[in-house]
Amino acid sequence: AQKVTQAQTEISVVEKEDVTLDCVYETRDTTYYLFWYKQPPSGELVFLIRRNSFDEQNEISGRYSWNFQKSTSSFNFTITASQVVDSAVYFCALSELGRALTFGSGTRLQVQP
Amino acid sequence: DAGVIQSPRHEVTEMGQEVTLRCKPISGHNSLFWYRQTMMRGLELLIYFNNNVPIDDSGMPEDRFSAKMPNASFSTLKIQPSEPRDSAVYFCASSPTPGQGPRSYEQYFGPGTRLTVT
Numbered sequence: 001a002q003k004v005t006q007a008q009t010e011i012s013v014v015e016k017e018d019v020t021l022d023c024v025y026e027t028r029d030t031t032y033y034l035f036w037y038k039q040p041p042s043g044e045l046v047f048l049i050r051r052n053s054f055d056e057q058n059e060i061s062g063r064y065s066w067n068f069q070k071s072t073s074s075f076n077f078t079i080t081a082s083q084v085v086d087s088a089v090y091f092c093a094l095s096e097l098g099r100a101l102t103f104g105s106g107t108r109l110q111v112q113p
Numbered sequence: 114d115a116g117v118i119q120s121p122r123h124e125v126t127e128m129g130q131e132v133t134l135r136c137k138p139i140s141g142h143n144s145l146f147w148y149r150q151t152m153m154r155g156l157e158l159l160i161y162f163n164n165n166v167p168i169d170d171s172g173m174p175e176d177r178f179s180a181k182m183p184n185a186s187f188s189t190l191k192i193q194p195s196e197p198r199d200s201a202v203y204f205c206a207s208s209p210t211p212g213q214g215p216r217s218y219e220q221y222f223g224p225g226t227r228l229t230v231t
Contacts, residue, residue, distance in 0.1 A: 033218045035219075035220075037222075043202065043224070043225055043227075044222065044224050044225065045204060045206075045222040045225075046222075047219060047220070047221060047222075050218060050219050052218075091156065095218060095220075099161070099168075099169065100146055100148075100158040100161050100169060100172075101146075101148075101156075101158070101206075101220060102158075103155060103156040103157075104155075105155050106155065106156075
């Protein structure tokens with residue numbers, strides 16, 4: 001069975017601080033996909049990134065970066081120079097070969113001005 | 114392109130009533146997923162379809178829940194009879210056919226239906 005663990009329930013930072021959200025996963029498959037979604041206070045789920053299990057290259061998109069390490073089964077998400085608009089719940093998720101997503105419990109990020 | 118469309122956005126009903134939630138996936142997407150979000154259980158899969166065929170319904174709580182996908186552009190999730198513990202946000206998501214194209218396996222979510230059963 002697959003499992004996603006987001007040990008940080010809530011993080012509070014001050015604007016412009018960097019923050020890293022942790023994600024650890026478990027799966028028996030060799031081919032799988034990892035995702036991050038953002039859920040702002042309005043409630044929708046916004047797709048941020050997908051990585052497949054064969055691509056361990058880190059990715060950067062603006063202030064967002066992701067660090068995928070198969071050796072530790074982790075897929076961490078860093079926001080650089082956080083802004084108030086980054087306040088949201090962030091979910092890490094795992095999918096095996098296009099099947100349904102298994103979500104972590106989410107990390108609530110509060111960015112204070 | 115329009116995203117995933119769900120209706121209604123909010124539904125308040127009394128215990129015992131039938132509730133029908135609707136979803137229109139993104140055009141061209143062949144997989145459709147229904148998820149439920151609650152404080153206690155987080156985000157969990159209810160059922161998913163591929164090419165209109167149910168593939169995994171292991172998350173459907175009980176016989177009171179049923180889902181259909183009569184064609185590639187429409188799906189319903191029905192709860193009959195509804196109970197207060199069904200109160201949750203129900204999300205529909207769609208994705209392209211697995212393995213086809215750079216966006217395959219990416220699931221795009223609708224805005225959700227907030228269901229309250231009193």
